[in-house]
Amino acid sequence: MTRFLALLVRNRLAAAGGIILFCVLVLTLITPFLPLQDPDVTATANRFLRPFSPGHLLGTDHLGRDLLSRLLWGTRLSLAVGIAAAVLAAVIGSAIGITAGYFGGRTDNIIMRLVDMLMAFPYILLALAIVAALGPGLMNALIAVAAVNIPFFARNIRGITVGLAGQEFVDAARLGGLGHTRIILTELLPNVIPVIVIAMSTTVGWMILETAGLSFLGLGSQPPQADLGSMLGEARSALITSPHTSVIPGLMIFIIVMSINLLGDGVRDALDPRLRSGALSRPRAATLVERQGEIPAASDDLLAIQELETQFHVGQRTYRAVNQVSLSVRPGECLGVIGESGSGKSVTALSVMGLVASPPGVITGGAVRFRGDDLVGMPYEQLRQKRGDRVAYIFQDPLSTLHPLYRTGDQLAEAIRSHHRIDKAQARARAIDLFKAVRIPNAESRIDNYPHEMSGGMRQRVGIAMALANEPDVIIADEPTTALDVTVQAQILTLLDELRRERGLAIIFITHDFGVVGQLCDRVAVMYAGRIIEEGPTGAVLAAPAHPYTKRLIACVPELGEGRRKLAAIPGLPPAVDRLPAGCAFAERCDKAQEACRTGDISLSGTAPRTVRCLFPEEAMP
Amino acid sequence: MTALKVDNLSKTFPLGRPFFGKAHPGVRAVRPISFSVRTGETLGIVGESGCGKSTFARMLVGLLSPSTGTIEIEGRALDNADPAAFGRLIQYVFQDPISSLNPRKTIRQIMEVPLKRLHGLGKAERHVRIREIFSQVNLREEFLDRYPHEFSGGQAQRIGIARALAAAPRIMVLDEPVSALDVSVQAQVLNLLAELKQQYELTYLFISHDLAVVEAVSERVIVLYFGSVVEIGDAETIFNAPKHPYTRLLAQSAPIVGRPLTAPEQKDNELPDPLNPPAGCAFAGRCLRASDLCRHQEPQLSSMENGQFAACHHPIED
Incomplete structure (x- = not known):
């Protein structure tokens, strides 16, 4: 855990995002205790006051309501709805994904096709349809946003689960007498949770934006209740005359979403096992040499x-x-x-x-x-x-040393041409000779095979042929x-x-x-x-x-x-x-x-x- | 007494029906196999990759439901591929010791599963039992609170064996239990298995591609090729006096110090295509003794001398 935090902090952008998000969260949590004016009290005499007006630090909106108060209360609501939607989508989506991935076969097929259908609709249309069916309101907007994001989680988690379900420890658990529910909850879920957390951290920001979008269209929070989207929507008509009424909630949305995304990317990188082992950089082309002491004298060996x-x-x-x-x-x-x-x-x-x-x-x-x-x-x-x-090498596993997307003969010819200036036809003829030298039957036709079309023994012969390519x-x-x-x-x-x-x-x-x-x-x-x-x-x-x-x-x-x-x-x-x-x-x-x-x-x-x-x-x- | 009786067990994996044309009959991963194992016996199962030995083993422990045939353990028929019902009678030790342990569970949590789910033991009883088993497989108790990635291959394999033992089975299927281990550790695990067998009167099915290891631990050996049994016989005689040409090819291929290096004679070295299996004997394409009969008629297992059985039209005589 400390290791994870250290890696996270090393990423400066992620750390900055984390700090900003933390400040915003603290502000929204203490909002009820701050000496703020009532966000919903209208005073039309004081409408469109500029920021830094006496009594209204950020000014007032078209009904003369205090913008600072509305901003904090609105942020509180938007964050709560965004996070709730993310949790809802993660729980339902992961449950669907883990079930489909574990059972596989027909269950998987039916569930995933339904999820695909959900994905085929443009998200905003789908959200609009849900809100239209349920009626406008913040709760319904939350349901709509969650529903729209379920496929993302379901697909992600299904992919991970399919890999895990084939592992031997799942078989071992079945032989130990665990039923399907217990295997999902005690064997698979602990292995999937890190992925769920990462997926959530990268999508919360997106969901806050979507909720704001619905509220902007008047389908989310209903007046006089403030959230960031509805504040923007109400300020739209005064965009030219009183820009501060729309800039302030807009900036807040920007800050929140940006900080969440930066932090989310940082979390994902910090949990990546490749980065954990310290291999942040690509390996060099040749091993680093830092020789101490004397270099032994030459001998007459090969x-x-x-x-x-x-x-x-x-x-x-x-x-x-x-x-x-x-x-x-x-x-x-x-x-x-x-x-x-x-x-x-x-x-x-x-x-x-x-x-x-x-x-x-x-x-x-x-x-x-x-x-x-x-x-x-x-x-x-x-x-x-x-x-x-x-000096040439032959490695243990020819399947992983041969490139899967090129024909074996072409790979062999490339190895020859990287050291000798000969044309393609000559290289091919030489490759056929090499295939014959390593006793591959039907060398002329085998040379056009891809690695997966050959058996393990044949692939290792190609590996040997490649080692022999330049004599x-x-x-x-x-x-x-x-x-x-x-x-x-x-x-x-x-x-x-x-x-x-x-x-x-x-x-x-x-x-x-x-x-x-x-x-x-x-x-x-x-x-x-x-x-x-x-x-x-x-x-x-x-x-x-x-x-x-x-x-x-x-x-x-x-x-x-x-x-x-x-x-x-x-x-x-x-x-x-x-x-x-x-x-x-x-x-x-x-x-x-x-x-x-x-x-x-x-x-x-x-x-x-x-x-x-x-x-x-x-x-x-x- | 018979510990395990397998009758006509087979598995065919269906292939999806193509859009046009008629459905493929499917891949016959394991063709009908029948044999029985005495209590306390170790039966070796030998074959190369793709011979169906893992599919066969998974059917035996109920992880895969057979297409045909029955499995009887100590007279009780088990025909409903339910791993929990099988678990009390037959357990499985996996090839890759690390991946058979859940990386997010402590060893204690892993060990408790069979005790709790298969035998319904209480917390105190479980502790006692785990301690007993751990001392038997030479593992220290402090390992119980660690996670699988902290162990070497040999230790992890002993944990795998301990977990299988916790289910108190009558039979253990050992699927390449030492092939992922170094030789010096391999012997530790094999000797441990031999001790445990004596102590608990276990019956082993020992699956391996290493003939020397199989010979060292087994009483009888089954040789599989392309999903069917090609030869059954006593471990002492089957590799010394093989009747089936494939068994002989295997025995001659094993590297032995002091034997000059020559590839054993065979015509071809590719396994037949499982999607398009040959009509007669599956080995005919590689066999020097193959005749027309071999290419048209599938040979059946028949009795040879020394209690050996071989599925060959032209068995080796000496």
Whole structure:
């Protein structure tokens, strides 16, 4: 709540709107206690007195009534009617929307078509029709304004509810024995209320205007009762001779509606979760670099990640996602990076080409060298030239990386044309070749498919084709088969393996699956809490893991063909990377941990390629 | 004793009648399935995406009404898709632990629902019961006043299991209960499930796409493909000696350390179009053993050796 207020106040316009609205509200609340003249007493001798006349601060109207008094009483009435109408419309509209959204099907269809019919009438005509049927009067104007605004709420809330009703927690509640009414009231309503509040805060101003409009036409408040609309209506005939009689209520309407709208927009922004996380700005084109310390010297590897440190700075906290990570690959080699969620394996991969979102990501140390050139410190234009050309990525979910509105072939051709000056026909021919290279059947016709027309396996093949488009030297594959079925996974892995052998590609393969690593990779690095804790040839690491974490993680993985059994588990959870303990991050969960494990930095021991970050390794290091 | 008996259960989703032309017969998400599960048994249900396993599970717990067929739990027929009536006998543990918990309710409010609505317990009794269940699933009591977003996946899944246990069901349907979890946590949850099963004499239906996990926890396994059962058998033998070519394809596709990387042989890799299903065996298009018979006549489940059943005209013999 304090967080919400802080965000709201940060928006200056919203804060100003809030303060003005607050003042107006206070004024209207204390109106009955102020020493005002009776708003309805006429004194025709004193008609059309100018503002600042003695006894009448804002002057008088055409019947000599005190304008200040009428203004305050009128504002009070207009606000009350506007807010009451908003509450009425919100309650009825939300009830309709939530019912339609929850039950769906025919109920939804009938209710929403009725709402559509209501919306098809111009609102002022509808309000006029309602008032005509019920007779003029403030109460009837209120009903008319509320009725006109019901569809807005109903449609909004229905949309939100449809999304919520399909969620698993609603199913869980039904299995817990809750009936429809209780599910709507206790499960759905609490999730919908923020939306209702936002919708109300943005529509109250509108409703005050509508009520004023009806009163202006003489269909709302009846004389001598004052509200802002009727004051305007009565002053209309004297607009030229005594402008103050219409300017004063007009200004009040302007002030109220403006302040409510500013505040309403502020409330909506402050409740938006994207703004809450502090991501007010668009991410930069490349990750922010603020390196401290020395930059490691060049090596002769194809791609070398050297003592890389990537952090996330969120508020006061620093998340050390990647901590002194060094990795390298040679042409034709496949390096596996394995770790659980939050171990920093994906951030390591994204840091290579500066793809970590900034803010909040910052590269704070180390280097990434491609053929000796430091990619981290490189100017953006040069880095962009290398992205997708020399180093390409394959991501986990091809459905979200392919643009849904363009044909897959066109997207592939675009990737080629952004690095090579060739014409469209050539690019298309090249795209067909690539489709064939990734073994997509009927490449000539498949190239005109949209992403949704392809299965998950086919889409991932397109993802691989796109990575291959410019014949890169290195491919970084971030869990490329996790979203796929096993039968499809086997095909994609085989394809990647063939491609690297045919083309001498270096692959950095990020995964959480030891089976995949064991089948595809030459070397493997194991990550835990942002650091590499073990590295070596795949066979050696899998057969004789040296770090207790690796050993126990391998034991957790069930393998097919071992029958029914109790599985090994590692108790506890990995540490949060903003509160890393001193010493070994795994010490807390490790049954071999001793005092020495909890103090000081533990370095990698052993000789390349076989290294481990442990004081008491399971296997002796060479 | 039979805990669950399913007879001819099927689900067809109707499609809207088009403006012109005749109505579509609908999508047959689950074709008629019959089987029974003994009390205390764990039945694994395996299949890839689109095989109908989630539709099937939702019918079992009464969230979806079947098009045909009956469900019997411990001899009582449940045919009126009413989740509250099902809830006392059969409960569901969801795949995504976080989204199965209402973000605006505390864990205590979530836990109280089944105790109050299904068993009508008073306030004091509920407190005692919640404490008991929480200690059984290794969760601390202080968690009760927190909100779901404060928990890790593994903890949230244990809360989901605790909620299912609170209904004191006889059967639990576990729909991919560990596939959203990291391996080190996955084993914690699987072992917890095994302990609870012993303690409460529960019967499990364990749905997963991970063959190794299914094999590790199940006694018998059902393999689904395109909405129908293609093979049923003991967990020990079904993957070692599969009779249906699809089961063999699944078993060969699972990545295993030390096995050379080769994609198992198959002709095509696309599932058939559900709107336009093939006439005979749904797997024929991908199967190397398929003959003309397979393309015209749908094979029925028939008994093979070792108590296995397979729906195949040309089962694998060894």
